[in-house]
Each structure stands twice: as structure tokens, then as C-alpha cells.
Amino acid sequence: MKTKFKMYKTIGVICIFIVTLVSCTDDLNITPNDDQTVLSENLFEDEAAYKQVLAGIYANLALTGTDGPESSNLKNIDAGTSQFGRVLLYTQTLSADQMIWSYENDPGTREIQRNIWTAQNPLLLGMFSRAHLSVALANNFLRETTEAKLDSRNVSEDTRANIAVYRAEARLMRAMAYYYMMDLFGKANFADENTPINAQPEVYDRTQLFSYVESELLDIEDDLVAARQNEYGRADKAVAQMILAKIYLNAEVYINEAHYGECITYCEKIIAGGFELADSYLHNFMADNNTNSATNEIIFPIVSDGVTTQNYGPTTVMVNGSVGSIEKNGDEVGVGTEGWGGALRVRREFSSLWGPAFADDDRNTIISAERPIDIPDISDKDTGYIIQKYSNATSTGQLGADKTFVDTDFPLFRLADVYLMYAEAHLRGGGGNLATAVGYINALRTRANNPSTISSGDLTLNFILDERSRELHWEAHRRQDLIRYGRFTGGNYNWAWKGNGSNGIAIPAHFNLYPIPVGSMAANPNLTQNPGY
Structure with a gap:
């Protein structure tokens, strides 16, 4: 039985840590575009502090502030528009063909789901800022754990052995933040x-970020704990391998180079790490997914706890939001x-993916009556x-509670995605x-109690795109998938309310990237706007 990483239980320590950080620089409070955050030497008088500071890096994925779910440690940015998992869900899922948010007076949501965003969108500022805060937190941890710093504090050999692993995890969290900004x-x-x-x-x-993320992850791979051997909620080798597989699958988008062979290699590494599909598809999305059979499948979660880490993150939003008005x-x-009175629904195109062959498929949780x-x-x-x-x-x-x-923890990465990536990279x-690729797809269908398995002739790229939507919907992948398939912008695939048309209209190609937030450019003159905005 696994328990959630202690950061999600010892919330007071994290709060002290975050307060220490944000009190040091107004620039970081506004939008973390620089690296001026410093930690107090007093914090490290107790050697246990090193793990607690590491916990703060992970906490930035779940928490927005120190005074409960309404608070934000990013000045002038609302908690609801800057929780990492929530803004990731909005930018990757709400912007595509699976989800609709009913309350369009919520800041930024109307523009995201109608594909009419601008550089003033608060959700984009929240994403850009939260990701950069992850970088700042990791950088400061790394500065405070150099050999010289440890020598000056007479840190014990036992603690130093752990810090070597902690440093690899901090570098991984930083690389993940840069991966999402690149995407x-x-x-x-x-x-x-x-x-x-x-x-x-x-x-x-993008080219520089790709090279950096790749080199960092390759460099730390051997320093990370083996797959499935770390505390629940902390990263291991498989998380680094997952991000590598992701950047290789999308390399033609990012750097105009094909790296599908490398994607296959890293999918195989993850699969060899001992992961298994959860006994039930829905176990991955339940309140005990940190202890039920989903622990065999989830590679990395964003942890949620209804008592100690209350926040308006993606699972809180989706559980409350998907309660129907009727x-x-x-x-x-x-x-x-x-719930939240029918805040979330699904668009017609997603609903149409579930024909008669999927009537009893466990992944089909549509309520249409x-x-x-x-x-x-x-x-x-x-x-x-x-x-x-x-x-x-x-x-x-x-x-x-x-x-x-x-x-309910948010399954940021899980094995089912690896199976689907392998099949796509093969094609x-x-x-x-x-045969292996077909076997992986059929394993997903069998687990979902779908009697309709496929043969090798059924495995096409179009099939994979639809199957990814059926398997991974509302898991913050869809925009990336549609861009990789050339179907996000332009007019060759339209969905309800795309481009602000009720039946969908074409959107320009520059919408494959989000604009750089105006506030971020104001804080760093080196930042320039993306073309088209």
C-alpha cells in the first residue's frame, strides 16, 4: 500500500517554504520570469529540510498558495487561473474537441474554448507563470545543494547520498516545466x-528547449530511483523516460525532425519497468487511485487530498463540473x-466517437438521457x-473526505498512453x-471489457487518434495530439465552437502555439511575441 508523498501531509512545512520563496522577490510574485528567489540559510540547520524543500517543488504542481484553495503565491494572478494541473487541462483539453465549460464569465475560459485567445488571457499567464515558478524552485534547490554548500554545513554522508537523488528529481521537475513551455x-x-x-x-x-530537455533527462536518467521504487507522488526513471518518449513522438512538430525510433525505445523502457494496467479502467480516476490497482499503471500523478491540500485543481474541477444540471x-x-450545476459537458465530436461497439466499454461514461x-x-x-x-x-x-x-489524484502520465504512443510511433x-502494437491496443480494449478487438489491418493512424481520445480524454493530451496530426488549426477538422462558430470554423496556423502573455513580456524585454499575435 502506498502513501502520498509527505509533502501532501506536512502542509505547514511547505507553506513556510513557499512564503520564504515569494517574500524574496516582487518579480517572482508578479510573474516568475527571472531567477531571483533565494532561501534562508537557517532553513537548512535541520538536515531533514532538504527533503522538505524538495517537497515544495512538487507542491507547486498542486498548490497555489499558503492560505487555502483561494490563495495564490503569484501576485495579481488568481488561484483558479494558475493551478498547474487546471491550466494544463484548459490549454490542452478545453481548447480542443472534448470539453465545454458552461460558465464563460470565468476569466479566460470563453476565449480558450472558442479558440479566440489573445496575449491578455489570464489562463495563459497562469500557465506561463506557474511553469516558470517550477523552474525557479528547482534552481534554488540545486544552488543550495552543491558540494560546497553541503561542506559548509557539515552535512552528513547519509544525507548527501539522498541529496544526490533529490537533485536528479529537481532537475526532472525543471525539465518537465520546460517541456510544457516548449509545447x-x-x-x-x-x-x-x-x-x-x-x-x-x-x-x-523551441529548438533550444528541445535540446535542453533531452540532454537533461538523458543526463539524470541513471541518477533517478528505479521505476515504481520511489515514494508515491515522487518522480522516478519512468517519469524521465515518459517525457523523453513524448518529445520524441512530437519532434516533427517541435524541431521538424522525426525521432519515432527513439520514442519506441523509451516506450519499451517504461514498459519494462514493471508497470501494469489497472484492473479496472475507472480505478485510475477514483479517490483511492493512490492505493488501488491504478498504482500499477499511473506513472506520475498530481496529488490531491480533500483535507490537507485543498485546491481547485483538475480533478476537483472535473468531478464537481461533470455533475449534470438535469x-x-x-x-x-x-x-x-x-455539484457545480452542469459546468462541464462534452462536444458533439467526442460524443460521436462512441458507437454501438462501445456501448458496454468501461471507458464510455457518457450520460445522454x-x-x-x-x-x-x-x-x-x-x-x-x-x-x-x-x-x-x-x-x-x-x-x-x-x-x-x-x-482523486490527476494521472498526468500512465501506462495506457505508453501503449498508444508505441503503436503510433510504429505506424x-x-x-x-x-503484432506488439496490436496487442497493446487490444489489452486496453480487453481491460475496458470491450469485446471488439482489432487486427493488424485495423491499426491506422486515424484509428490511433480516435482511440487516444477514447482512452485518454480529459487527461490533458488532446490539443497536442491534434497538432501532431495536423488537425488542430486550419479547416480540415472542425468541431463545435472551434473558432467561435457553433459548428466550428477554421482557425489560423499560428494558433498551434499560444501567445506569450503580455505581463511576461513586460517583465523580460528579451521575450518577443509569437508570430501572428
Whole structure:
């Protein structure tokens, strides 16, 4: 049985850590574009502090502030628009063909889901800022754990042995932040632990970020704990391998080079790490996914706890938001009866993926009774189907500790995605084995109790794109997938409300990247706007 990484239980230590950080620089509070954060020497008088400071780096993925879910440690940025997992979900899922948010008066959501965003969008500022805060936290940890610093504090050999692993994890969290900035914005303010404090950061473009992320992950791979051997909620070799597989799968988008063979290699490494599919598909999305069979499948989660780490993160949003305005099914999923009154629904194109062959598929959690499939008016919460994928109930039928803030961890990376990446990379010429690829797809279908398995002739790129949507919907992958397939921008694939048209219209190619937030450019003159904005 696994327990969640101590950072999610010892919240007071994390709060002290974050307060220490943000009190040091106004620039970081506004939008972390530089690297001026420093830690107090007093913090390290106790050698246990090193793990606690590492915990703060992970905590930045889940927490937004020190005074509860409404607080934000990013000045002038609302907590609801800067929680890492939530803004990742919005930028990768709400912007595509799977999800609709009913309350368009919420800052930034209307523009994201209608594909009419600008550089003033607060959700984009939240994503850009939160990712850069991850970098700043990691850099400061690395500065404070050099051999010279450890020598000056007479740190014991036992603690030093652990710090070597901690440093690799900090570098991994930093590389992951740069990976998401490369994917979403195509550039980032760049600083590492060797960048002078108070220096104006240089800007890395996509090619530079790709090279940096790749080299960092390759360099630390052997220093990380073996797959599935670390504390739950902490990163291991498989997390680094997952990000490598992701950048290689998308390399033609990022750097106009094919690296599908490398994608296959890293998928094989992850699969060899001892992961297995959860016994039930839905175990991955329940309140006990840190202890049920999903622990065999989830490679890296963003941890959520309804008591100690209350936040408006992606699982809290999706569980409460997917309670239907008509169905009022909140009691079933462990939140209030009415949830958030029909805040979330699915678009017609996603609903249409589930034909008769998927009627009994466990991945099909669509609730369509008394509802039309179309959403002609986004404010009409009674239109469009809803889904019940995420739940604040456990696999044994108990409910989460809180009726709003869920215990359900967000599965940022899981084995099912690796299976699908392997199959796609094989089809794109990366090597591997056709029979193996087909076997992986059928394993997903069998686990979902779908009697319709496929043969080698069924395995096409179009099939994989649809199967990825069925398997991985609402897991913050869809925008990236559609861009890789050339279907996000332009007009060869339109979905409801794409481009602000009820039936969807073409959007320009420069929308494959988000704009650099205006506030971030103001803070760093080296940052320039992406073309087209």
C-alpha cells in the first residue's frame, strides 16, 4: 500500500517554504520570469529540510498558495487561473474537441474554448507563470545543494547520498516545466542553477528547449530511483523516460525532425519497468487511485487530498463540473448533489466517437438521457452530453473526505498512453513490432471489457487518434495530439465552437502555439511575441 508523498501531509512545512520563496522577490510574485528567489540559510540547520524543500517543488504542481484553495503565491494572478494541473487541462483539453465549460464569465475560459485567445488571457499567464515558478524552485534547490554548500554545513554522508537523488528529481521537475513551455508557447525564459542571481534571463526557442530537455533527462536518467521504487507522488526513471518518449513522438512538430525510433525505445523502457494496467479502467480516476490497482499503471500523478491540500485543481474541477444540471448525480461521485450545476459537458465530436461497439466499454461514461447531443448555446447547461469519468468515490464504494475538494489524484502520465504512443510511433516508421502494437491496443480494449478487438489491418493512424481520445480524454493530451496530426488549426477538422462558430470554423496556423502573455513580456524585454499575435 502506498502513501502520498509527505509533502501532501506536512502542509505547514511547505507553506513556510513557499512564503520564504515569494517574500524574496516582487518579480517572482508578479510573474516568475527571472531567477531571483533565494532561501534562508537557517532553513537548512535541520538536515531533514532538504527533503522538505524538495517537497515544495512538487507542491507547486498542486498548490497555489499558503492560505487555502483561494490563495495564490503569484501576485495579481488568481488561484483558479494558475493551478498547474487546471491550466494544463484548459490549454490542452478545453481548447480542443472534448470539453465545454458552461460558465464563460470565468476569466479566460470563453476565449480558450472558442479558440479566440489573445496575449491578455489570464489562463495563459497562469500557465506561463506557474511553469516558470517550477523552474525557479528547482534552481534554488540545486544552488543550495552543491558540494560546497553541503561542506559548509557539515552535512552528513547519509544525507548527501539522498541529496544526490533529490537533485536528479529537481532537475526532472525543471525539465518537465520546460517541456510544457516548449509545447504550449514554443519559448521560455531560460535560467538554470548557474545563472547569476538578478540576471535578466535569456530566452530559449523551441529548438533550444528541445535540446535542453533531452540532454537533461538523458543526463539524470541513471541518477533517478528505479521505476515504481520511489515514494508515491515522487518522480522516478519512468517519469524521465515518459517525457523523453513524448518529445520524441512530437519532434516533427517541435524541431521538424522525426525521432519515432527513439520514442519506441523509451516506450519499451517504461514498459519494462514493471508497470501494469489497472484492473479496472475507472480505478485510475477514483479517490483511492493512490492505493488501488491504478498504482500499477499511473506513472506520475498530481496529488490531491480533500483535507490537507485543498485546491481547485483538475480533478476537483472535473468531478464537481461533470455533475449534470438535469441528472444531479453528485452523490454518486462523492460531491454535493448538484455539484457545480452542469459546468462541464462534452462536444458533439467526442460524443460521436462512441458507437454501438462501445456501448458496454468501461471507458464510455457518457450520460445522454434527456439530452440533445448538440450545444447550440454554451450557457444552456441542459444541452450536450455529460460524462462521469472522474469520481470522488473509492473503488470500494466509500466517498472522499470532503464534498468539494476531492481525494482523486490527476494521472498526468500512465501506462495506457505508453501503449498508444508505441503503436503510433510504429505506424510512423519508428520500428517496433506490428503484432506488439496490436496487442497493446487490444489489452486496453480487453481491460475496458470491450469485446471488439482489432487486427493488424485495423491499426491506422486515424484509428490511433480516435482511440487516444477514447482512452485518454480529459487527461490533458488532446490539443497536442491534434497538432501532431495536423488537425488542430486550419479547416480540415472542425468541431463545435472551434473558432467561435457553433459548428466550428477554421482557425489560423499560428494558433498551434499560444501567445506569450503580455505581463511576461513586460517583465523580460528579451521575450518577443509569437508570430501572428
